[in-house]
Amino acid sequence: GKGIYPHYMLKEIHEQPGVVRNLLAGLLEKTDGHLKINLPERVSRKLHKARRILIIACGTSFHAGLFGKYLLESIGLVSVSVEVASEFRYRHPVVDPERDLAILITQSGETADTLSCLRLLKELGVPQIVLTNVEGSTAVREADDAMFLLAGPELGVASTKAFLAQIVYMMFFALELGLKKPHPEHSNAHIYSILDEFFRIPALMEETLNLSPSIRDLVKPFTHLPSTLFLGRGRDYPLALEGALKLKEISYIHAEGYPSGELKHGPLALVSDSMPVFALVSGSELLPKILGNLKEVHSRSGIIISIAPASLKGALTDVVNHQILLPPVGDFFLPLLSTIVLQFISYHMADLKGFDVDRPRNLAKSVTVE
Numbered sequence: 001g002k003g004i005y006p007h008y009m010l011k012e013i014h015e016q017p018g019v020v021r022n023l024l025a026g027l028l029e030k031t032d033g034h035l036k037i038n039l040p041e042r043v044s045r046k047l048h049k050a051r052r053i054l055i056i057a058c059g060t061s062f063h064a065g066l067f068g069k070y071l072l073e074s075i076g077l078v079s080v081s082v083e084v085a086s087e088f089r090y091r092h093p094v095v096d097p098e099r100d101l102a103i104l105i106t107q108s109g110e111t112a113d114t115l116s117c118l119r120l121l122k123e124l125g126v127p128q129i130v131l132t133n134v135e136g137s138t139a140v141r142e143a144d145d146a147m148f149l150l151a152g153p154e155l156g157v158a159s160t161k162a163f164l165a166q167i168v169y170m171m172f173f174a175l176e177l178g179l180k181k182p183h184p185e186h187s188n189a190h191i192y193s194i195l196d197e198f199f200r201i202p203a204l205m206e207e208t209l210n211l212s213p214s215i216r217d218l219v220k221p222f223t224h225l226p227s228t229l230f231l232g233r234g235r236d237y238p239l240a241l242e243g244a245l246k247l248k249e250i251s252y253i254h255a256e257g258y259p260s261g262e263l264k265h266g267p268l269a270l271v272s273d274s275m276p277v278f279a280l281v282s283g284s285e286l287l288p289k290i291l292g293n294l295k296e297v298h299s300r301s302g303i304i305i306s307i308a309p310a311s312l313k314g315a316l317t318d319v320v321n322h323q324i325l326l327p328p329v330g331d332f333f334l335p336l337l338s339t340i341v342l343q344f345i346s347y348h349m350a351d352l353k354g355f356d357v358d359r360p361r362n363l364a365k366s367v368t369v370e
């Protein structure tokens with residue numbers, strides 16, 4: 001049941017630190033102070049052999065794939081293309097069974113378009129790995145290899161904990177590749193220090209969960225507005241897309257996710273004092289660019305709500321209207337905290353509007369027809 005929570009979605013958001021603990025127990029081994037990533041032999045062999053990774057998925061799982069691309073390319077040094085399943089299956093894709101690896105991401109393991117891509121890839125002889133939450137699912141039965149999200153049943157139509165588990169997998173796949181492909185910015189020592197920090201993340205996620213009431217208060221005045229924008233750059237861009245999808249899905253407020261650098265190429269025209277702009281900000285080398293983008297929104301009377309680590313508070317004071325501050329955490333892990341904030345934004349906006357958060361209109365939990 002829902003326990004103390006009014007909705008499954010809220011319960012599932014709160015389960016996320018536990019999901020990460022489960023995943024770490026399976027994926028990361030620490031013996032005598034030595035860390036080891038534990039992937040099944042066949043899976044790691046496939047990852048290391050791949051010259052190109054094709055990630056195929058729908059909806060939220062597609063956003064996790066897009067997030068994966070940033071890490072797999074920058075740390076794993078492998079070329080990645082990410083595609084929505086309903087597009088991939090009908091466009092006569094060019095693949096190379098010797099060089100390509102397909103990763104199909106599907107919470108349910110039953111999404112019709114993703115399953116069709118799986119069958120197509122099998123026919124074409126491309127090796128596959130399915131990343132799913134459901135052990136007895138069709139995707140697991142049909143794929144060469146499957147890895148499990150270990151998130152427990154996800155009942156809210158809006159995917160939350162499965163997404164978080166998917167991005168944790170993307171992190172592990174990238175780090176596993178990175179260990180064998182030394183890179184000036186990602187030496188093995190650096191990768192091991194990231195792996196070590198992983199054990200601290202569930203507690204920081206718990207701290208982030210405490211932001212729920214203040215996020216509810218903050219978004220209250222925006223619930224009557226018709227449209228919102230979610231901005232992010234780099235790895236935060238796929239998270240912005242996911243934040244926007246979540247809001248559309250359950251609050252029926254129009255929302256768009258945009259890479260901040262694209263603002264000038266169109267969406268800046270939409271900015272006004274009646275459109276809240278949720279901006280993901282991280283302290284990477286992109287910070288000056290992000291601040292520049294936000295200043296453009298600010299000077300056009302946009303209402304900006306930043307989601308950033310507490311260390312950036314000063315840098316953001318004159319640029320944004322409201323700040324949601326995250327516990328201090330290494331840049332690599334910030335997405336695991338900012339995702340929780342995005343989930344709360346949509347949950348509270350939808351709940352304040354009185355909608356049935358777990359069963360949004362027109363949608364089904366798994367899309368088993370085309």
Ligand code: M6R
Pocket residue numbers: 058059060061105106107108109110111114157158159160246249365366367
């Ligand atoms: O089960 P899947 O991961 O294959 O489902 C894909 C999408 O249908 C799903 O993520 C959908 O977008 C969610 N309702 C989003 O919250």
